[in-house]
Amino acid sequence: MPVLRSLYRAVMALGRPLLLRKLRRRGEQEPLYLHAVHQRFADYTPQEQQQAAAHAGAWVWIHAVSLGETRAAAILLQALRSVRPDLKLLLTNGTATGHAEGRKLLRDGDMQVWLPLDSRAAARRFLQLFRPRVGLLLETEMWPELLQQAQELDIPMVLANARMSEKTLQQSLRLSSLAYPGYRSLRTAYVQTASDAERLRQLQVQEIRIVGNLKFDASPAPELLAQGRQWRQQLQGAAARPLAMLASSREGEERMWLQAWESLSQQQREAVQWLLVPRHPQRFDEVAALLQQQGVPVLRRSAWDEQTRTPAGPVVWLGDSLGEMPMYYAMADLALMGGSFEQLGGQNLIEACACGCPVLLGPHTFNFAEASEQAIAAGAALRCVDMSQAVREAGRLLLEDAPAHQQMQQACGHFTDRHRGAAMRMAQDLQARGLI
Numbered sequence: 001m002p003v004l005r006s007l008y009r010a011v012m013a014l015g016r017p018l019l020l021r022k023l024r025r026r027g028e029q030e031p032l033y034l035h036a037v038h039q040r041f042a043d044y045t046p047q048e049q050q051q052a053a054a055h056a057g058a059w060v061w062i063h064a065v066s067l068g069e070t071r072a073a074a075i076l077l078q079a080l081r082s083v084r085p086d087l088k089l090l091l092t093n094g095t096a097t098g099h100a101e102g103r104k105l106l107r108d109g110d111m112q113v114w115l116p117l118d119s120r121a122a123a124r125r126f127l128q129l130f131r132p133r134v135g136l137l138l139e140t141e142m143w144p145e146l147l148q149q150a151q152e153l154d155i156p157m158v159l160a161n162a163r164m165s166e167k168t169l170q171q172s173l174r175l176s177s178l179a180y181p182g183y184r185s186l187r188t189a190y191v192q193t194a195s196d197a198e199r200l201r202q203l204q205v206q207e208i209r210i211v212g213n214l215k216f217d218a219s220p221a222p223e224l225l226a227q228g229r230q231w232r233q234q235l236q237g238a239a240a241r242p243l244a245m246l247a248s249s250r251e252g253e254e255r256m257w258l259q260a261w262e263s264l265s266q267q268q269r270e271a272v273q274w275l276l277v278p279r280h281p282q283r284f285d286e287v288a289a290l291l292q293q294q295g296v297p298v299l300r301r302s303a304w305d306e307q308t309r310t311p312a313g314p315v316v317w318l319g320d321s322l323g324e325m326p327m328y329y330a331m332a333d334l335a336l337m338g339g340s341f342e343q344l345g346g347q348n349l350i351e352a353c354a355c356g357c358p359v360l361l362g363p364h365t366f367n368f369a370e371a372s373e374q375a376i377a378a379g380a381a382l383r384c385v386d387m388s389q390a391v392r393e394a395g396r397l398l399l400e401d402a403p404a405h406q407q408m409q410q411a412c413g414h415f416t417d418r419h420r421g422a423a424m425r426m427a428q429d430l431q432a433r434g435l436i
Helices: 003-013 016-027 037-041 046-054 067-083 096-105 120-130 144-152 166-174 176-185 194-202 222-236 253-262 266-271 281-293 325-331 349-354 366-378 387-399 402-418 422-432
Strands: 060-063 089-093 111-114 134-138 157-162 188-191 208-210 243-249 273-278 298-300 316-318 334-337 359-361 381-383
Touching: 003 120, 003 144, 003 176, 016 037, 037 111, 046 111, 046 120, 060 067, 067 089, 067 096, 067 134, 067 157, 067 422, 089 096, 096 111, 120 144, 144 157, 144 176, 157 194, 157 422, 166 176, 166 194, 188 194, 188 422, 194 208, 222 325, 243 253, 243 325, 243 387, 253 273, 253 281, 253 387, 266 387, 273 281, 273 325, 281 298, 281 316, 325 349, 334 349, 334 387, 349 359, 349 366, 349 402, 359 366, 359 387, 366 381, 366 402, 387 402
Parallel strands: 060 089, 060 134, 089 111, 134 157, 157 188, 188 208, 243 273, 243 334, 273 316, 298 316, 334 359, 359 381
Antiparallel strands: none
């Protein structure tokens, strides 16, 4: 056995104390991390074992690590159930936000558990108990021991909605003795783009199918879109102003935005209403404190029911809720996409465009590389060199160039409609192969 794989196996075998400490730390802010901790080590209660055994050998297992992957899984699951209505779902997640979102996908007979630690013993206990007929890993989730044990137990594994950035490819190539066996073991990979396909071939994936990005198939909930338009009207009243949003912002980006916003004149700051929506819920209080320390009044989503009119003077709205992104996009005339101004690869611009909200992108969009370029080419997005330019560009479009802004809004619908259909292509192919 290669040295690197032996080292990985040894580390994972001793990883229980480290994982427990991490869960306790995360659980202080997000209590769901402390739920069913025993599942993280594939130690199941008698009731869980009984439920697992009820459909052992028939489970269609989907692993979606976090919130974005779980939302993509929801799109795929709808297509899977349309071709296989009696499907029994086994859903695993890794984060609290993913787990909470995943609960919405369950039907009678389905089961949701945490993905276990990637040790040989835990992975094997998990797979032997559930014996799924197929495992679908969303986007980038490759766990060496889990894949090794699935191969030994003859459980077909599929990488769905797969993407592979150049950065991740180079990291995987440096760890080739650990990465190659897992990628080779995949039955197939359904990839988003031709570039993703080429990179996965370098990692020795045997069969690849280019089907597009599941996230184009998402349809924003009409009730959330209507709620967004209603909240905006109630909060602004007669003094309606254009509204710009910093969407799914990551650590460091709110401070960038604040510096850019403070560099504007008082008149410019008052002319546009801003809405900030941090990506992670554990940072809501942190972002509110950052703004208040700089003397910026904050009106939080959690207080909108009590206060239905913005106070006089510059005030920032803070979206401190989960599951309401379509509502926030419906409120906004334009969004600056979080994760793209720090070197984090960008968040989901497709969702914004599906809600009719044009996007300003920072320089770092490797998580959505092709979708970003397609959105720019379609006229639904613009690239900015940094946060300062993005804040100025938002003001220019909303206050000085209404025709250009209107064209971007119209382009959003054309952009998303053109790329739909990935979910059904995957579902039909899995059915044709007898995997579901």
